[in-house]
Amino acid sequence: MSAPRTLYDKIWDDHVVDRQDDGTCLLYIDRHLVHEVTSPQAFEGLRMTGRKVRAPQKTLAVVDHNVPTSPDRHLGIKNEESRIQVEALANNAAEFGVEYYSASDKRQGIVHIVGPEQGFTLPGMTIVCGDSHTSTHGAFGALAHGIGTSEVEHVLATQTLIQKKAKNMLVRVDGVLPDHVTAKDIILAIIGEIGTAGGTGHVIEFAGEAIRALSMEGRMTICNMTIEGGARAGLIAPDEKTFEYIKGKPRAPKGEALEQAIAYWKTLHTDEGAHYDRVVVLDAAKLPPIVSWGSSPEDVISVQGVVPNPDDIQDENKRTSKWRALEYMGLTPGTKITDIAVDRVFIGSCTNGRIEDLREVAKVVEGKTVASTVSAMIVPGSGLVKEQAEAEGLDKIFKAAGFDWREPGCSMCLAMNDDRLKPGERCASTSNRNFEGRQGFKGRTHLVSPAMAAAAAVAGHFVDIRDWQ
Numbered sequence: 117m118s119a120p121r122t123l124y125d126k127i128w129d130d131h132v133v134d135r136q137d138d139g140t141c142l143l144y145i146d147r148h149l150v151h152e153v154t155s156p157q158a159f160e161g162l163r164m165t166g167r168k169v170r171a172p173q174k175t176l177a178v179v180d181h182n183v184p185t186s187p188d189r190h191l192g193i194k195n196e197e198s199r200i201q202v203e204a205l206a207n208n209a210a211e212f213g214v215e216y217y218s219a220s221d222k223r224q225g226i227v228h229i230v231g232p233e234q235g236f237t238l239p240g241m242t243i244v245c246g247d248s249h250t251s252t253h254g255a256f257g258a259l260a261h262g263i264g265t266s267e268v269e270h271v272l273a274t275q276t277l278i279q280k281k282a283k284n285m286l287v288r289v290d291g292v293l294p295d296h297v298t299a300k301d302i303i304l305a306i307i308g309e310i311g312t313a314g315g316t317g318h319v320i321e322f323a324g325e326a327i328r329a330l331s332m333e334g335r336m337t338i339c340n341m342t343i344e345g346g347a348r349a350g351l352i353a354p355d356e357k358t359f360e361y362i363k364g365k366p367r368a369p370k371g372e373a374l375e376q377a378i379a380y381w382k383t384l385h386t387d388e389g390a391h392y393d394r395v396v397v398l399d400a401a402k403l404p405p406i407v408s409w410g411s412s413p414e415d416v417i418s419v420q421g422v423v424p425n426p427d428d429i430q431d432e433n434k435r436t437s438k439w440r441a442l443e444y445m446g447l448t449p450g451t452k453i454t455d456i457a458v459d460r461v462f463i464g465s466c467t468n469g470r471i472e473d474l475r476e477v478a479k480v481v482e483g484k485t486v487a488s489t490v491s492a493m494i495v496p497g498s499g500l501v502k503e504q505a506e507a508e509g510l511d512k513i514f515k516a517a518g519f520d521w522r523e524p525g526c527s528m529c530l531a532m533n534d535d536r537l538k539p540g541e542r543c544a545s546t547s548n549r550n551f552e553g554r555q556g557f558k559g560r561t562h563l564v565s566p567a568m569a570a571a572a573a574v575a576g577h578f579v580d581i582r583d584w585q
């Protein structure tokens with residue numbers, strides 16, 4: 117009998133092409149997602165050395181970060197830098213024979229929403245992209261992580277990546293989530309608990325009753341923010357929900373091939389007795405809806421809490437940095453979270469821009485109106501999410517309530533396109549990052565779940581979604 121292995125060990129072992137004495141390995145890469153921001157120099161590198169893309173059929177390119185989300189986006193991109201990046205991807209994809217979804221293709225969207233939606237993301241695979249939130253795909257039991265531009269070039273040219281194995285970490289979330297508390301609250305609570313460096317050097321496997329109970333969308337939200345917890349990859353063992361989600365997706369195996377694939381996917385779980393280098397346990401039943409108050413995703417508190425006082429922190433550097441965060445955020449210790457008013461609401465991103473998120477929002481805002489002091493936008497994560505939402509009539513609910521209903525893209529998750537905060541504006545956002553300037557120069561970001569963002573849009577300030585009528 118071989119030694120018991122974790123899910124990470126198994127996927128790793130299945131992809132090692134070569135191993136050096138110092139532990140450096142060459143890993144085979146099954147899927148490569150490409151977007152316009154981190155790929156131009158990589159393609160340029162291939163061109164300069166006369167190399168081809170080794171496996172174009174395992175590569176998929178899509179524009180997301182720079183695309184406008186306004187209805188008139190077919191008129192083109194005004195910002196020159198953004199326009200050049202988008203044009204470069206279109207040209208590179210054509211020149212190197214890579215499938216490409218342009219802004220006018222209804223399959224276009226945020227790369228981490230598009231991969232699963234197309235059945236390009238499958239269990240047991242190694243998946244990379246020049247983007248830190250590639251961790252999202254770990255929700256399928258795939259080993260997925262972000263890579264830098266020189267690695268993008270390496271993968272394009274060789275379909276392999278040089279890697280050293282990380283340590284195994286388990287985050288087990290036991291129990292049953294209370295009503296209105298979501299996957300987003302779980303992952304914010306985990307990051308609050310372990311800190312933004314908590315997962316450094318590890319691959320995190322998420323397990324436990326509360327994780328199993330999540331939909332695929334919820335699992336993607338969890339794995340998406342693994343990177344904010346310091347680990348490059350997060351994993352959830354595939355199960356019947358995973359197989360159901362995959363069935364019928366355009367690029368997924370079909371018929372006999374699917375049956376065979378499922379038989380293999382069923383082996384992708386951690387063996388009894390396998391070793392984890394670190395274990396963290398949380399009780400889902402105790403989790404409240406969570407709001408971030410500072411400029412790091414670890415700065416989180418219950419919606420029923422108050423803005424914390426940094427003077428309570430022992431460590432001087434940390435104390436200073438949290439004071440700075442409060443100053444940036446324009447907040448005073450002791451302020452009730454529910455007394456914080458917002459100017460903007462952003463619902464979207466690869467964390468919470470999927471159909472299930474939009475359904476949650478619709479439930480909260482149906483028949484209600486966005487507060488007169490708030491400007492709120494909803495940005496579907498992909499053209500297919502948009503189409504599905506419209507087929508269900510969700511867009512009508514959003515528009516009737518006064519939300520701006522947009523075209524798919526990264527949008528106000530990061531200030532790389534026209535959607536951004538003005539200096540001093542405060543935003544309830546369903547995205548994943550809240551560092552200074554993330555959503556626009558001097559913009560103030562509070563990370564929350566879709567339902568919490570929706571309720572804040574209507575109330576004009578944070579409210580406890582558990583009390584929502």
Ligand SMILES: CC(C)[C@H](C(=O)O)[C@@H](O)C(=O)O
Nearest residue numbers: 153154181246247248249530
């Ligand atoms: C632009 C890109 C490289 C970046 C990332 O790697 O994550 C972006 O997607 C982000 O979320 O900050």
Ligand code: SF4
Nearest residue numbers: 249465466526529530
């Ligand atoms: S939606 Fe945000 S986090 Fe996701 S890939 Fe785009 S910029 Fe990065």
